[in-house]
Amino acid sequence: MSAQTLSRAPVRLRAALIVILAVGLVLAARLFYWQIVRWDDIRQRADKEQTINATIPARRGSIVTSDGLLLAEDEYLYTIVVDPRQITNPSDLARQLAPILGQSADSILTRFKTDKPPIILASDAPATTGEAAADIENQTGMAGLAVTSRRVRVYPGGAFAAQVVGFVNTQGAAANGVERFEDANLRGVDGSLSGASDALHDVIPFDPPTSQPAVNGADVVLTIDSAMQRIAETELANGIRDSRAQSGSVIVLDPKTGAILALAIWPTADLNAYYDPGNLQRLVDSAVSSEYEPGSVFKIVTAAAALDAGTVTPNTTFDDTGSIYVGGRLIKNHDNIAPGRVDLTGVLQLSLNVEAAKMSIGLGAERFYQYVRNFGFGSPTRVELADEVGGDVKSVGDGRWRDVDLATNAFGQGISVTPLQMISAVAAVANNGNLMRPYIVKQMRYANGTVFNTTPQVVRPVIRPETAQTLTRILSNSIIAESTNKAVVPGYRIAGKTGTASIPIPGGYDPIGTIASFAGYLPSDDPQFVILVKLDRPQTSEWGSQVASPVFAAVAKQLVALVGLPPDNVRLASK
Amino acid sequence: MASQIVKIKNRDSQVSVGTLRSLLLLVGLVALLGLIFLGQNGQATLTGHRAQDLQTQLQRIQRENAQLEFEIAQLSMPSRIAARARALGFRPATMSQTVFVVVKNYPTESKPVAVSPAPTPAPPNDLTTLWNNLLSFVGLTPAGNTVEATGP
Numbered sequence: 001m002s003a004q005t006l007s008r009a010p011v012r013l014r015a016a017l018i019v020i021l022a023v024g025l026v027l028a029a030r031l032f033y034w035q036i037v038r039w040d041d042i043r044q045r046a047d048k049e050q051t052i053n054a055t056i057p058a059r060r061g062s063i064v065t066s067d068g069l070l071l072a073e074d075e076y077l078y079t080i081v082v083d084p085r086q087i088t089n090p091s092d093l094a095r096q097l098a099p100i101l102g103q104s105a106d107s108i109l110t111r112f113k114t115d116k117p118p119i120i121l122a123s124d125a126p127a128t129t130g131e132a133a134a135d136i137e138n139q140t141g142m143a144g145l146a147v148t149s150r151r152v153r154v155y156p157g158g159a160f161a162a163q164v165v166g167f168v169n170t171q172g173a174a175a176n177g178v179e180r181f182e183d184a185n186l187r188g189v190d191g192s193l194s195g196a197s198d199a200l201h202d203v204i205p206f207d208p209p210t211s212q213p214a215v216n217g218a219d220v221v222l223t224i225d226s227a228m229q230r231i232a233e234t235e236l237a238n239g240i241r242d243s244r245a246q247s248g249s250v251i252v253l254d255p256k257t258g259a260i261l262a263l264a265i266w267p268t269a270d271l272n273a274y275y276d277p278g279n280l281q282r283l284v285d286s287a288v289s290s291e292y293e294p295g296s297v298f299k300i301v302t303a304a305a306a307l308d309a310g311t312v313t314p315n316t317t318f319d320d321t322g323s324i325y326v327g328g329r330l331i332k333n334h335d336n337i338a339p340g341r342v343d344l345t346g347v348l349q350l351s352l353n354v355e356a357a358k359m360s361i362g363l364g365a366e367r368f369y370q371y372v373r374n375f376g377f378g379s380p381t382r383v384e385l386a387d388e389v390g391g392d393v394k395s396v397g398d399g400r401w402r403d404v405d406l407a408t409n410a411f412g413q414g415i416s417v418t419p420l421q422m423i424s425a426v427a428a429v430a431n432n433g434n435l436m437r438p439y440i441v442k443q444m445r446y447a448n449g450t451v452f453n454t455t456p457q458v459v460r461p462v463i464r465p466e467t468a469q470t471l472t473r474i475l476s477n478s479i480i481a482e483s484t485n486k487a488v489v490p491g492y493r494i495a496g497k498t499g500t501a502s503i504p505i506p507g508g509y510d511p512i513g514t515i516a517s518f519a520g521y522l523p524s525d526d527p528q529f530v531i532l533v534k535l536d537r538p539q540t541s542e543w544g545s546q547v548a549s550p551v552f553a554a555v556a557k558q559l560v561a562l563v564g565l566p567p568d569n570v571r572l573a574s575k
Numbered sequence: 576m577a578s579q580i581v582k583i584k585n586r587d588s589q590v591s592v593g594t595l596r597s598l599l600l601l602v603g604l605v606a607l608l609g610l611i612f613l614g615q616n617g618q619a620t621l622t623g624h625r626a627q628d629l630q631t632q633l634q635r636i637q638r639e640n641a642q643l644e645f646e647i648a649q650l651s652m653p654s655r656i657a658a659r660a661r662a663l664g665f666r667p668a669t670m671s672q673t674v675f676v677v678v679k680n681y682p683t684e685s686k687p688v689a690v691s692p693a694p695t696p697a698p699p700n701d702l703t704t705l706w707n708n709l710l711s712f713v714g715l716t717p718a719g720n721t722v723e724a725t726g727p
Contacts, residue, residue: 069648069652069653070645070647071648073644076638127635131638156652229653230657560670570675570677574678574679
């Protein structure tokens with residue numbers, strides 16, 4: 001249409017043309033605005049609606065004992081909720097749900113009518129129940145029925161080896177034990193999924209989504225043997241009951257490898273109920289994260305150092321008058337005994353503080369503390385358990401050390417250790433003087449099939465093999481010499497030492513409570529087990545020889561029966 | 576004039592038939608391509624659905640398996656087994672009840688098997704062997720050393 005034709009057109013036609021042009025311009029402008037100016041924003045909003053970006057959670061690795069008993073794993077728990085207002089056929093739904101929930105259809109139907117919606121028919125239901133309910137939801141498209149699941153960490157053993165295992169809380173944070181120490185390995189790496197989704201935000205299979213698969217966490221195999229762990233836990237509980245002690249621990253170690261075969265702590269708690277009041281405290285692994293003054297058990301270290309340095313021999317005689325002044329402080333034997341002339345066996349049998357002090361003084365502070373540190377005291381053992389502490393060993397010139405410390409440290413006072421450090425040091429004597437790194441993770445099984453086995457590791461030789469054998473003989477003789485020793489295991493020569501330690505409190509030592517302990521190993525000529533028993537604040541007797549030794553014997557008797565270790569006469573006769 | 580019109584009409588109908596054929600071919604081709612495309616997409620969707628179903632099934636089995644593992648572990652706990660054994664009348668054996676049989680020189684650990692070293696080839700000690708070795712090195716096996724394969 002030319003300009004001439006337009007000028008000749010009726011006014012109405014011209015007006016209509018102008019209106020159409022104006023509308024067209026407005027539309028073009030809006031189109032420009034939405035398509036060009038707001039392109040990024042609109043595109044993002046559309047992507048958000050049409051695509052799904054989901055996280056594929058990695059399965060957390062399981063924790064099992066060396067004999068394959070499952071101690072921790074991931075599980076899904078389901079919640080089944082119903083809103084009767086949206087259900088078209090309530091009796092049909094009730095009939096379908098009844099066998100799954102283990103309830104009668106009538107009772108479910110009654111709840112539909114009487115309970116206020118939404119009705120929670122089951123919470124924390126297991127997978128078989130939840131998945132069956134989900135089937136009903138999916139197959140029938142049943143409106144008003146909702147099945148949701150959540151992943152939880154479960155502990156089939158409850159309180160079994162609780163402090164070793166540790167736990168994962170509802171936020172997914174690991175606490176204590178192996179759960180925390182190996183968290184990075186157990187956790188795995190979450191994957192991701194991205195693709196086109198429908199209105200319900202489900203993936204449209206038409207367009208295969210791009211995904212980064214999750215890498216599941218590694219499974220951890222512990223060195224803990226379930227039968228040995230049960231023996232340790234049972235006998236510790238018996239010991240606590242018999243002595244009316246406040247708390248305690250029992251550790252069983254393989255001296256040749258450093259593998260922890262059992263680690264029992266009392267009091268304990270169910271890992272599935274970690275959040276209950278008081279349970280968090282009970283689940284702390286005091287074998288690695290709490291320090292104590294070991295008392296006379298530490299004389300094993302002092303005697304080892306003195307024998308190794310050659311400042312005493314098995315034949316050295318000591319003239320014990322019952323007391324000695326060191327740094328202006330009076331050191332006395334327990335019960336103020338003064339036995340006179342004794343040899344090293346007598347010193348250990350009678351647990352003479354005065355002679356232990358003389359041994360450390362004879363060594364000199366530098367050499368004595370060098371041996372103490374070589375035995376692993378004052379630094380963490382690097383066991384695979386969370387929150388391990390290194391103990392407290394004073395050093396000459398550190399501002400805290402006094403002359404008297406050299407004497408008191410010799411019989412385990414004024415020095416703080418962890419139970420695991422103590423048993424590792426005793427195990428070093430049992431293992432021909434080689435200090436092994438204690439370990440509790442035997443194997444890691446990664447999702448890609450890689451298996452990593454822990455290799456026993458010698459930290460360092462701390463005393464000569466001859467010294468270790470001599471000391472073992474002396475420790476063994478000291479137990480035999482005491483006919484009523486309650487640590488004795490009939491048929492087996494054992495080596496060990498009792499301990500009764502005062503408990504430090506602000507401003508001094510607790511005048512009432514003690515820590516009673518016994519550390520020993522058997523059979524003494526070829527040690528298979530090192531056992532440490534520690535009882536805190538026993539009430540029936542304060543002495544380790546009275547309350548801890550019987551627990552050692554009870555554990556040892558069952559261990560040798562469990563592994564079929566013949567008595568010494570049978571074993572040596574067969575060689 | 577009338578004959579001209581008829582001519583034109585005939586020409587038009589000739590063009591229309593050709594074009595129609597081409598158009599039909601094009602439409603058929605497009606339809607075929609569409610069918611292939613739809614078929615493939617349908618197949619992809621079906622496979623996608625199947626994969627999704629299998630994924631869901633796998634997930635379900637894994638979850639149910641975890642539940643079963645949990646239940647097995649609970650039933651395998653030493654405390655439960657001990658209680659069950661006690662209920663059945665079992666008691667832990669004491670050392671006095673245990674009889675050990677002494678077997679002299681019983682091999683408790685398997686001894687490593689002595690492996691005799693593989694016989695090493697004797698060094699060539701004469702000119703003939705050297706010559707034969709040289710021949711075999713260059714790919715010409717000496718006739719004297721050739722072993723002919725025999726039939727069954």
